[in-house]
Amino acid sequence: MISKEDEKLLAVLKHNARASISDLARMLDLSRSTVQTRIAKLEQSGVIKGYSVDYGEDYLASLVSAHVSIKVRQKLTAKTNVELKQIAQVSALYAISGEYDLIAIVQAQSTEQLSHILDDIGNLDGVERTNSSVILETKFKR
CATH class of the missing domain: 1.10.10.10 (Winged helix-like DNA-binding domain superfamily/Winged helix DNA-binding domain)
Structure with missing residues (x-):
């Protein structure tokens, strides 16, 4: 404590x-x-793990963000998680219940870059299927 x-x-x-x-x-x-x-x-003690950068509002507003649902082959989940962590544009990864196993939050500088990142994710060993939703507008954030 x-x-x-x-x-x-x-x-x-x-x-x-x-x-x-x-x-x-x-x-x-x-x-x-x-x-x-x-x-x-x-x-x-591990209470402070590290220090990070908070992006400015203008920079964040210029990014194209997407939620990427990912279906993973069960035996390759750990490997896929490690590979997703290596993709700099994946800002968060959540394990979820339902049809898909994971949701990745991806932030790119353009739709073209986002398309390439989505291809990279889809081509990872263990990824069976993805479904992407591009964020058009943020209504509120807490």
């Missing part, structure tokens, strides 16, 4: 993971060494 101070630190880092140790210390009213120690503990 993490402390209240760690929760505050995580909230600030989630908002801006690039904040300097000095800025974090000022915001949290802690010493720099305390902040460094807390971050190191959170990383070592």
Whole structure:
């Protein structure tokens, strides 16, 4: 279990993971060494797995996104998951119930690139069938 101070630190880092140790210390009213120690503990315990980039709204709006339902041969599911993880444009992969086994969220810079990625996914060893739905508009997102 993490402390209240760690929760505050995580909230600030989630908002801006690039904040300097000095800025974090000022915001949290802690010493720099305390902040460094807390971050190191959170990383070592696995609470903080890494740091990532949040894309700007304009860039995200320029991408073509699609939900790709994927039917996989049972014995090749693990291999297919690993291969899908290697495709940079696959931003998320979910195991689902129903006719298909997986849903991949794919983000491409153009419909042409999306078409090539869909071909790549369809040609993976273990993929039996895919069904794609291009996202036309986002009504809301939480």
